[in-house]
Amino acid sequence: MKIFEKEAGRRLKQDILHADLVVTGGGLAGVCAAITAAREGMKVVLVQDRPVLGGNASSEVRLWALGATSHLGNNNRWSREGGVMGEILVENLYRNPEGNANLLDALLLDKVLLEPAITLLLDTAVNSLRKNELGHISEIGAFCSQNSTCYTLAAPLFIDASGDGILGFLSGASYRIGAEAASEFDEAFAPDEEYGGLLGHSMYFYSRDTGKPVSYVAPSFALKDITKIPRYKNFKAGDTGCQLWWLEHGGRLDTIHDTRQIKQDLLGVIYGVWDYIKNSGNFPEAENLTLEWVGNVPGKRESRRFVGDYMLSQKDVIEQRCFKDAVAYGGWAIDLHPGDGVFSKLNGCTQWHSKGVYQIPYRTMYSRDIPNLFLAGRIISATHVAFGSTRVMATTGHSAQAVGMAAAICAEKGILPRDVLGEEQMGLLQRRLTRTGHYIPFLDIEDPENLASKASANASSTFELHELTPGADRDPLDRPRAMLVPCKKGSVPPVTFYLDVESGCEIEAQLRISSRSASFTPDITLETCRISVPSGKTVPLEIAFQSRIEHDQYVFLCLMPVEGVSVITSDQRVTGVLSVSHSGNDKVARSSVQEPPAGIGVDRVEFWLPQRRPGGKNFALKFAEPIHRFEAAQVLSGPQRPSFGPNAWVAAAGDKQPSLKLKWQEAIEVKTVALFFDTDFDHPMETVQMGHPEREMPFCVKDFDLIDGDGKIIHEARDNHSTRYLGTMPEGMLLAELTVRVLATHGAPAAIFQIQCF
Known part of the structure; x- marks a missing residue:
């Protein structure tokens, strides 16, 4: 027993x-930054005021993490985030294809705890800060309620x-709240006061079918008049989780200091x-449903945005402007x-x-003001309009990796964040x-330190895009x-498709490209031709476009709609080759064509989406003639994904044990070998709620060996499902080959x- 006598005061x-x-x-931004910095040799403290990692992606909020892929609802092909953010998404899919939010919590905790250089402080809220005479932050104070400790x-x-x-x-850095005037950054889409200049919070609920009738008595704080929600007729008994993203509130309030009130108001909405x-009697199908889970932490969209040396704005996003200091990307x-x-009587989003x-x-x-303060996540330097895109979680995680890497360079060189701008x-x-x-x-x-770039490469076989054989589906x-096909500069080889035609008709075919390099919006039609076809079950459609392609790029070989005609598909899937259709995704668009009002500074866009x-x-x-774009x-x-072309070596389909050899003019010392595989960068890999049919991507290499010039196996890898595989070589390894x-692969x-070799 311990007895503590009365004291004048305790600390x-x-x-x-x-x-x-x-x-x-x-959140995902902080996790990605911390992991990146730790892997680069920094001693890191990661402090989080919640009991779990992940922020809005965690089980406390349960919003699916997304970025540039946008539910496969835009033209951003092969745009899923890479690096640490991509590593998390791929691993979550492998461990958690059902989208269980609790398993994502565990994965994020696992990733952080596996880094010995990270000290993790959960349930710990920052509440004070000190600066030195140079205006640098020198230390911060934080309190953990779970162990009653001040740090x-x-x-x-x-x-x-x-x-x-x-x-x-707390440091006094410049920041903004709310929307800028349209004139400040020449943003024609800047909202007015009537629309509102601040995004609110959301909370969700999950329901469950018990198999028997369940009654429900609403609490006193539940919203009594459902018609106060103008879109109440949009509710469905089966809606659950972040399908209810539009249960949003707080955009007219202080989204920082009024959060408790916003939360209580949202609880009233949910229970109402x-x-x-x-x-109400309008949902007999809900008789057996019970309210399984209700969020208790509001998912916050917007509050402060801090000011850096540059503020990203609407034209940067819409015009896809390029920067010498580009380190990340967005696409939402x-x-x-x-x-x-x-x-609001308006749509839940625009x-x-x-x-x-x-x-x-x-x-x-x-920060432009505080010399040793980096910004990551949704608070980076962007206008309210540009923030509407940069704020989503996979984008914030991806850009935060750049921040973590920049911090490591600062530590190595003894410099400050702004100094990294040097060439x-x-x-x-x-x-x-x-x-x-x-x-x-x-x-x-170009990376001169990558020894592989100084080698020659040859392979046991190379895929040639000559024929994709017909399957049973249409x-x-x-x-x-x-078909989205990588072509070389010059003419597109004549191509034959195969159709199922009920009665003879004329087919319109188009050759399209994108007006913007390495983009996938087919807004330029180079050529249109019309071909008559007879009725039949496997009718060849031969197309010979005459137009020339000015440089290596993807082209769209388009077939326009005809009633009673189907195109025969192939069961063959190949890295960097994809079919799309002119269609819409109601999760992120209202139709298959984006038709903006005149004068808001946004382009008309046709959506051509994969399934x-x-x-x-x-x-x-x-x-x-075969298309040769898959050479060793x-x-x-790089890059390590399709862009101007597939950017990949692909083996011939009939090669049972394909191999690829690097050869140097003289033996070199190799300490590590990194291999980058295809985990289908077009797959959004939503983290929670949405289930996925696969745990591994079919294009990914599963089993492989690394072999030296004498035929000796120096590294074995089995059951790989990851994008990046890092192999450590035996000490002092010299390789000429x-x-x-x-x-084995996972299917393709x-x-x-x-x-890469280092």
Whole structure:
């Protein structure tokens, strides 16, 4: 027994931690930044005011994490985020294809705990800050309610990924709340006061079918008059989780200091909606449903946005402007919500998509005022309009990796965040990011330290896009459909498709390309031709386009709709080859064509979308001459995904044990080998609620060996499902040759985007 006598006063337990970097905020942005910095050798403290990691993606809120892929609802082909963010998405799919939010919590905790250089402080809220005489943050104070401990966290560098920007606020950094005037950044889409300049919070609920009738008595605080929600007729008994994203409130309030009231108001909405579903008599199908789970932490969209050396704006997003200091990208629509949220008569959101992904410059990722403060997550330097796109979680995680890597460079060089803008340091930052699989679009990055780039490459076989053999399935030509095919500069080889035709007719075929390099909106029609076809079950449609392609790029081979005609598909799936259709996705668009009002600074966009597997098969086809875009030399450089072309070596389908060999003119020392595989960057991999039919991507290499020039196996890899595989070589290994022998894939022909050797 311990007895504590009366004392004049007591002080809470104090703990002082020193680190190279302190990251505040444990959402996906903070997690990605902390993991990146730790893997680069930094000693990191990650402080999170909640009991779990993940922020809005966690089981406390349960919003699916998305970014540029936008539910496969836009033209951003192969745009899923890479690097650490991509690693999390791929691993979550493998462990958790059903989308269980609790399993995502466990995965994120696992990822952080596996990094010995990270000290994780959960349930710990930052509440104070000190600066030194230079205006640098020197330490922050935080309190953990679970162990009743006050922490002092000292470091030379800090990352604010806290969502509300607690470090930026306490440090005195410049910030903004609400929408800028249209004139300030020439943003024609800037909202007016009537629409509202602040996005609100949302909370969700889950229901469950018990198999027997369930009664429901609403609490006193439940919303009594459902007609106060103008869109109440949109409710369905089966809606659950983040399908109810539009249960939003708080855009007219202080989204920081009024959060408790906003939460209580949202609880009233949720229990009132459930009362309406259960007791109005309009939903007999809800008789056996019970309210399984209700969120208790509001999913917050917007509060403070901090000011860096550059503020991203609407034209940067829509025009896909390029920056020398680009370190990340976005691709979600500019997605703004009415200030009145669920109580507004307007649509729950207004989304306008750009024609492709856009770059995010490094200058948005540090404070212009506080020399050692990085910005990550939704608080980066962007206008309210641009924030409508940059705020989504996979985008924030991806850009936060750039921040974590920049912090590591600062620590190594003894410099501050702004100093990374120098040409030498920026080049280093961009190279190091791409080594991890972190994609930066429209940027050609050469890495002289990658020894593989100095080798020659040859393979046991190479896929030639000559023929995709017919299968049993058909896609009706009830809408425009197309094959997205990588072509070389010059003419497109004549191609034959195969149709099922009920009665003889004329087919219109079009050759289209994108007006924007490495983008996938087919807004330029180079040629149109019309071909008469007879009736029949396997009717060849021979097309010979005369137009020339000015440079290596993807083209759209389009077939326009005809009643009673179907195109025969193939069961063959190949890296970098895809079928699409002119269609819409109601999750992110109102139709198959984006038709913006005049004068809002947004482009008209036709959406050409793929289907999710097991749908979305390629068309059966045959080219008069094979298309050669899958050569072994592709692995010697990036990017590590399709862009101007497939950027991958792909083995011939009939090669039972394909291999690829790197050869140097003289033996070199290799310490690590990194291989980048195809985990289908077109798959959004929503983290929660939405189930997925696969745990592994069919294009990914599963089993392989690394073999030296003497035929000796120096590394074995089995059951791989990851994008990036890092193999450590025996100490002092000298190699004149390195062979990757593929033993198995997850279904499609073997493909490798890049090999790196260091």
